[in-house]
Amino acid sequence: MSTSTVELTKDNFDEIVSGSDFVLIDFWASWCGPCRMFAPVYERSAERHQDLTFTKVDTEAQPELAAAFDIQSIPTLMIVRENIAVFAQPGALPEEALEDVIGQARALDMDKVRADIADAENATKNEEGSGEAKASDGHG
Numbered sequence: 001m002s003t004s005t006v007e008l009t010k011d012n013f014d015e016i017v018s019g020s021d022f023v024l025i026d027f028w029a030s031w032c033g034p035c036r037m038f039a040p041v042y043e044r045s046a047e048r049h050q051d052l053t054f055t056k057v058d059t060e061a062q063p064e065l066a067a068a069f070d071i072q073s074i075p076t077l078m079i080v081r082e083n084i085a086v087f088a089q090p091g092a093l094p095e096e097a098l099e100d101v102i103g104q105a106r107a108l109d110m111d112k113v114r115a116d117i118a119d120a121e122n123a124t125k126n127e128e129g130s131g132e133a134k135a136s137d138g139h140g
Contacts, residue, residue, distance in 0.1 A: 004046035005054040010064050017080055020053040022105070027069070027076040029060045035075045038092035045098050052102070079105045084113060 006016060008025065017023050026042050028035035046054035059066040059074055069078065072090065079087040079101070086105055093101065 004043060004050070005056050008055045008057045008065065009062055013065060016053065016055060018083060021082055022051075023053045023055060023080045024102070025078040025080065026054075026056045027059050027066060027071045027074050027078070028056055029058060029074055031060075032074050034092040038075050041093070041095045041098060044095065045102065048099075049102060077101070081105060081108065081113075082110050084110070084117065086113060 005026070006012075008016060017025075024042075024046075026035075026038070028039070030036075042054065042056075046052075057065050059071060069076075069088075074090070075092050076088060076090045077093060077098070078085055086108055087101060089101075
């Protein structure tokens with residue numbers, strides 16, 4: 001049985017992600033029960049959306065990639081459009097939710113996303129030196 005997803009490694013990551021306009025990345029591990037439950041949902045979605053690039057990162061085999069994206073829990077789904085991460089969420093999404101997220105990501109105006117990022121970066125530059133660091137709520 002052929003698979004619709006591509007296994008990402010630190011060696012092929014840049015080539016595949018940079019070479020695709022719309023990439024979904026599933027961060028997973030074989031010992032993770034929710035990851036195993038999400039896998040068939042992700043595969044079915046990959047078969048439905050063959051114009052998109054569906055990828056997987058085994059966090060055990062590719063700890064550098066997991067660290068680079070600050071993956072705290074798995075599964076985590078990330079969507080990258082035009083080399084910009086537009087969605088990242090831990091947890092196994094139900095099929096309807098995954099389809100909804102893909103639809104929302106498809107509908108994004110990437111020119112507006114880039115403009116919003118530039119505005120946010122300028123705001124951050126203006127705030128530098130204030131000593132205020134936004135704390136993440138990643139403790140579970």
